[in-house]
Amino acid sequence: xxxxxxxxxxxxxxxxxxxxxxxxxxxxxxxxxxxxxxxxxxxxxxxxxxxxxxxxxxxxxxxxxxxxxxxxxxxxxxxxxxxxxxxxxxxxxxxxxxxxxxxxxxxxxxxxxxxxxxxxxxxxxxxxxxxxxxxxxxxxxxxxxxxxxxxxxxxxxxxxxxxxxxxxxxxxxxxxxxxxxxxxxxxxxxxxxxxxxxxxxxxxxxxxxxxxxxxxxxxxxxxxxxxxxxxxxxxxxxxxxxxxxxxxxxxxxxxxxxxxxxxxxxxxxxx
Amino acid sequence: xxxxxxxxxxxxxxxxxxxxxxxxxxxxxxxxxxxxxxxxxxxxxxxxxxxxxxxxxxxxxxxxxxxxxxxxxxxxxxxxxxxxxxxxxxxxxxxxxxxxxxxxxxxxxxxxxxxxxxxxxxxxxxxxxxxxxxxxxxxxxxxxxxxxxxxxxxxxxxxxxxxxxxxxx
Numbered sequence: 005x006x007x008x009x010x011x012x013x014x015x016x017x018x019x020x021x022x023x024x025x026x027x028x029x030x031x032x033x034x035x036x037x038x039x040x041x042x043x044x045x046x047x048x049x050x051x052x053x054x055x056x057x058x059x060x061x062x063x064x065x066x067x068x069x070x071x072x073x074x075x076x077x078x079x080x081x082x083x084x085x086x087x088x089x090x091x092x093x094x095x096x097x098x099x100x101x102x103x104x105x106x107x108x109x110x111x112x113x114x115x116x117x118x119x120x121x122x123x124x125x126x127x128x129x130x131x132x133x134x135x136x137x138x139x140x141x142x143x144x145x146x147x148x149x150x151x152x153x154x155x156x157x158x159x160x161x162x163x164x165x166x167x168x169x170x171x172x173x174x175x176x177x178x179x180x181x182x183x184x185x186x187x188x189x190x191x192x193x194x195x196x197x198x199x200x201x202x203x204x205x206x207x208x209x210x211x212x213x214x215x216x217x218x219x220x221x222x223x224x225x226x227x228x229x230x231x232x233x234x235x236x237x238x239x240x241x242x243x244x245x246x247x248x249x250x251x252x253x254x255x256x257x258x259x260x261x262x263x264x265x266x267x268x269x270x271x272x273x274x275x
Numbered sequence: 276x277x278x279x280x281x282x283x284x285x286x287x288x289x290x291x292x293x294x295x296x297x298x299x300x301x302x303x304x305x306x307x308x309x310x311x312x313x314x315x316x317x318x319x320x321x322x323x324x325x326x327x328x329x330x331x332x333x334x335x336x337x338x339x340x341x342x343x344x345x346x347x348x349x350x351x352x353x354x355x356x357x358x359x360x361x362x363x364x365x366x367x368x369x370x371x372x373x374x375x376x377x378x379x380x381x382x383x384x385x386x387x388x389x390x391x392x393x394x395x396x397x398x399x400x401x402x403x404x405x406x407x408x409x410x411x412x413x414x415x416x417x418x419x420x421x422x423x424x425x426x427x428x429x430x431x432x433x434x435x436x437x438x439x440x441x442x443x444x
Contacts, residue, residue, distance in 0.1 A: 020327050021359040024334045028352025033409055040347075047342040054343065058297055113345065115300070117309040117424075119407045119416070122345045158345060165408075186408070186416050189307055250303050 041135075041151040044158050052124055052156035055112040073253060077142055104219045106256040107131060112156070116189040116249045121161040123147060127257060128155040136217060138258040143247045144223040145169065145211060146255060163189055163249060170212040171224055176201060179212045182224065182243070189249045191228065194241040201239065203230050209243050216266045218258060287319055287439060288336060296343040299431065310428040311403070313340065315436055316354075317361055317395050318388075322378060326362070333358035346407075353403045357395065364394055392432055400425045 012019065034040050063070075109131070113124035127133040129152050139146045139159050147167070150160040160167060162184060169182040171194065178201040180194045194209060207227040213220030223246050230241040260266070295313040302309050316336060320329065337351030344350070365373045365380075368391045372378055380388065400421040408417050 017326055017330070017359075020330055021355065024330060024355040025352060025359075028334070028337075028348045028355055029406070031348035032346075032352055032406060034347075043347070044345065047345065051343045051345065115309075115344070117303060117307050118346070119404070119413070119420075124345060186413070187307070187419075189303070250306065 044151050045153040048124060048151070048153050048156045048158055052112060052126075052153070055124060056126070059110075059112050070253065073142075103261055105259040105261060107133060107259060108254060108256050109133075110254055111159075111252050114250070114252055116161065116163050119186045120165050121163040122150070123159040123161055123252075125149070125157045125159050125255070125257070126155075128153045128157050130154055132259070133157055133257050137260075138218040139255055140218070140222055140258060141247065141252055141255045144225070144245065145218065146247065146249075146252065148217060149257070161249070162192060162245075169218070170214040171209050172212040173197065173201065173203065173227075174208040174210050179214060180241075182209075190245050192225065192243050192245060194227075194243050195233075195238060197239045197241060199232060199237055199239060203227060203239060203241065205229070209241075216260050216263050284320070288316065291316060292336065292339050292343070294435075295340060300344055304427055308424050308427050310424065310431045311396075311400065312428060312431045312435055313350075314357070314396055314399050314428065315392070315432045315439070317357055318380060318392060318432075318436060319439065322362075322365065322373070322380060330355055330358045349403060349407060352406060353399055356402055357399050360398065361395075364398070365391065368394065389433070392436070393429055396425050396429045396432065397421065400428065 031043065034043075107127060109125055109127040111123050112126055115121045115123065123139075123146070125133070125139065133149065134152050135149055137149045139149060145162060147159040147161040147164070148169075149157050151158045162169060162182065164184065165186060167182070167184055170179060171182045172179045178197050180196040182192055182194055184192045197203065205227055209224045209227065211218040211220060211222040211224060225243040225245040225247075228242045228244040230239050232238070233240050291313050295311070299310050299312050304310070313336075316333075320332075333354040334351050337354035338348065340346070340350040341348050362373075368387055369378070369380075369383055372383065380391070383391075401417070404417040404420045404424075
């Protein structure tokens with residue numbers, strides 16, 4: 005017994021080091037979703053308040069730029085509205101009701117220099133924002149909500165090593181997956197487009213609409229460069245984002261009204 | 276006279292967390308570099324204090340940053356690793372001087388001090404990005420990020436140390 009006690013006392017420092025190191029590695033690499041979500045939720049609730057305070061101060065300095073941005077956006081929306089209001093179009097309000105609803109919010113904390121990037125969003129369950137909803141801004145797609153707390157949520161950015169978003173080349177029916185190689189925050193990669201597809205530089209990439217998270221036709225970026233993969237059957241396409249991930253501005257969470265029904269149908273067909 | 280009052284350290288540490296979380300982590304030099312300057316904690320924390328306490332502080336300090344930056348426990352893990360390794364690195368760089376009780380890093384020759392910061396930044400970034408990627412297949416990316424981010428962390432750390440260190444009379 006004495007020896008055991010001596011061993012622990014003699015190696016106190018080393019044991020303490022391993023203890024903290026294992027806790028740290030365990031927390032960082034945990035694959036347990038329940039644990040991870042509750043941990044990120046708790047930390048999000050604490051840091052959300054602090055970030056809210058600091059971004060409140062910072063917001064005053066960008067008011068002019070934001071006003072300009074909002075008035076430009078208003079102009080675009082008004083133009084679209086007048087185009088829609090042309091006589092002859094069916095304007096029955098029941099039919100105008102869309103599948104997707106937008107909730108507006110803002111980003112409190114933005115990251116884009118890591119390998120796995122997350123954003124903190126000012127909306128949570130109390131604003132009816134839940135896990136697996138899409139987040140976009142005026143210029144395009146930003147990410148998917150990974151965990152939603154009561155008043156803040158964590159968004160998995162498209163700049164994340166596990167991000168995989170269904171997209172297509174505008175004007176064609178070729179679908180692929182959007183991933184990120186972890187290098188430049190303004191460039192993402194498009195894979196799984198077959199070599200038959202007529203790709204050229206400058207083509208626009210938009211969301212595919214194959215999932216219940218994002219509607220079709222949300223802007224993403226343009227083709228900057230492309231090459232055939234080693235297997236020669238698919239392209240690896242470099243896509244330049246329309247969005248400036250360093251300067252995001254106001255954002256919108258997309259809520260699919262029929263998500264539950266879609267999920268139920270999918271689950272039934274799996275059985 | 277009493278330039279190293281213990282009360283200064285907690286203030287410096289809190290300042291360091293805030294500066295890192297709200298200035299440097301929001302920075303994006305060339306679009307993708309956010310310097311990690313909190314590594315100077317390894318420089319400003321006294322050397323011959325209780326080492327178990329020092330490792331515990333490293334962990335807690337890192338965890339505060341992790342909570343602010345949504346990085347799970349990345350910073351905490353790396354800081355524990357660096358806190359444990361610090362005396363070993365110091366022994367290599369400062370040699371026999373380090374063994375003396377009166378040793379103070381601020382009084383070491385300038386070349387040795389820079390070498391220490393550079394080594395600390397390199398080791399810290401390598402472990403940090405390695406742990407963040409957590410896969411051998413991304414070793415090129417890890418090295419690339421270590422060197423690019425490391426260079427700027429080093430430069431900013433030197434500037435901050437100059438700012439934070441007491442004036443010489």
